[in-house]
Amino acid sequence: MTYSDPAIWLPFVFAALMGAAILIYVVLDGFDLGVGVLFPFADKDEQDRMVASIGPFWDANETWLVLAIGILLVAFPTAHGAILTALYLPVAVMLIGLILRGVAFEFRAKAPPARKDMWNLSFWAGSLMTSLSQGYMLGLYIMGLESTPATQAFATLTAVFLTVAYSFIGATWLILKTEGALQKKAVDWAKGGIWGVVLGLGAVSLATPFVSQRIWDKWFSFPEIVMLAPLPLGSALLIAGLWVALRRLPTADDSFAGLPFLGAVALFALAFGGLAYSFYPYVVPEQITIYEAASAPESLMIIFVGTLVVLPMILGYTVLAYTVFRGKATALSYE
Amino acid sequence: MDTLILSRIQFGANISFHILFPTITIALGWVLLGFKLAYNRTGAEKWMDAYRFWVKIFALSFGMGVVSGITMSFQFGTNWPGFMEAVGNIAGPLLAYEVLTAFFLEAVFLGIMLFGASRVPGWLHTLATFLVAFGTTMSAFWILVLNSWMHTPAGFEIRDGVAYATDWFAVIFNPSMPYRLAHMLLASGLTVAFLIAGVSALRWLWGERSAQVRATLRTGLVMGAALIPIQIFAGDMHGLNTLEHQPAKVAAMEGNWETRGNVPLLLFALPDEEARENRFEVGIPNGASLILKHHADGVVPGLNDFVAEDGTVEHPPVVPLFFSFRIMVATGFAMLLLSWAGVYFMARKRRGIEGLPKPLLYALVPMALSGWLATLAGWYTTEIGRQPWLVNGVLTTEAAVADVPAPMVLGTLIAYLVVYAALLFAYLGVIFYLSRKAAKGEAPEERIALAPLAQAQVAAE
Structure with missing residues (x-):
């Protein structure tokens, strides 16, 4: 078992890619889902x-979900089946959502x-x-994909916390992209x-x-405990910093x-990093590792080469799109 | 009903709903690019008005396609885990290339195409329109490569029940891929041609006489008239290719039970799968032999060749294939008739749109959805025709299905059906509403020369 062997490094690279895609998805679609969750708290014009x-x-944000599930599908086919059949109903609810x-x-x-x-x-x-x-x-994933009353109760808890966390990042997005009364409201929402983020991080960190x-x-x-200390400490510092910043926002000249x-x-990235560290090398918790679930190296190599190019x-044209639509959001128009 | 049939219905419902929208967006993207380029070239406002109207329908269709497409990528795992476990080494890279080269391209540039007109220079907006059209076509390419591979698998070997690619060129350019891809891209072109013609005819009948509606009605009719003969030719080639690689499918499409020469082309029949014969046959003598073998006594394979010694039926179900094939062909001939009649009346005495008789305009309105009907009927023919295989000769559908309890699949199936029915209703309602608004002259909100303004804004920044 050496690292020059494609059967070893390719699964690792694809696990890293999948992790990156999930994190990017959670951040990007996280903020736009969060904006949707906050909808009832705003008036018509603000909506x-x-x-x-x-x-x-x-649309592009959701494509990262397709990429993440695509990598799971193509790079770890056995895990893909095992995870998605275990999550049959929540997946269906998510899709309809x-x-x-x-x-x-x-x-x-x-x-x-x-x-x-009605469409609102x-x-x-x-x-x-x-x-x-x-x-x-x-x-459920943290609980090893087992469905018992206890794991379902925990999953219900994480369902609420993740929704609050999405609303939080959604509110911070609105602070950036809006002004006036809506921006003030967004600061309050954040x-x-x-507090939901703090409780959620705590629950997951304690349970895992x-x-x-x-x-x-x-x-x-x-x-390890020393090497890993920056993760919880960094999170705590970030939360404290965020709290201080939110109390001073919005500033008169809209700085910061x-x-x-x-x-x-950053907070999402740290939390995700902690989870990834906990579960590695398993892709199905405690059952199938990324090395056992991986596709044939020659198939992975074909995708890897394409990925390196594409x-x-x-990333380049995603940055272009965010640059084109930078600044405060104005009314959407086809003109 | 058991999990297998419920899962099949669920995936069938999902993919049927999904394909309606890519069928529109693939070709409509190019048509929009055409409108944009025509405007850039001539400066005629009617092309920009046409762009503004149809980009709304494009955006709506695109959104519907995206959300129903995401659903399918998950259903591979929730309902068909055996598919990726058996042939994931082949299907995986093809799907990955679709995500990488198509999905991101279209999704990112769609934002600029829809909302960026006043924020980017005119050339970049035109480029974004091109890249979205290109992305939808790339997506069609990769997914049809995979679908064709499931019909005519090539370039692989099986080790311990798992497929491994041995020749990627052979995988991608598998025997049915060029025919299927051409057939589908042309189907998309025809769907859009008749959608544009039908909606424009409706607006005309409601009294709109704008330069825009004249331009789009003409565009739709000419496009349809030009594409339909090519499609009939491509469809015939595709059929011959199917005869070579999946003879049982063609036998079911023709309703031909015994392998023999001088097979008639059945216009109508009621195939009886119990008695293994047809009732109420109406046919053109030697027709099927002529089409499939190009001479009257050509031998056409029969369904009875695909029954095992013990009586197990190894061919696809006959009735759905027989009828869906006929619906597709009949719709194609209606397209031929109406579009050619339309072009004829427009050319006669050079009267243009005014030369179109009222009955023809009325007939064009329901034809707005003829592309959907033909596309669905065609896909049912080819996909049901693949049964009982998921990957022809490699993996059966039954072997790939997930062991999910049947009531759970039934529950999600009903939920999907309700959502899809509501969305389809809303979608058609909005097209109707937008057309009505346009016919009443409310549509082009602001008449701003688009490109020069955008350039001026960029220069000012």
């Missing part, structure tokens, strides 16, 4: 501006005005269904949401080591409006 702040991005919110972007702008309320409801309900089911799946002795040992032995969003991204291009 239009909220949709305008995510309208040009949401994604459908309801995705089509609402177009319909609420194009349908007769009398129907707009569809947008909110779809966003909520998607967030809750993703959180539920996260909880202040409320941050107790599910498996292996994960416990990975965290609480020497010298992007700070909470960046902080939220991924930088994708």
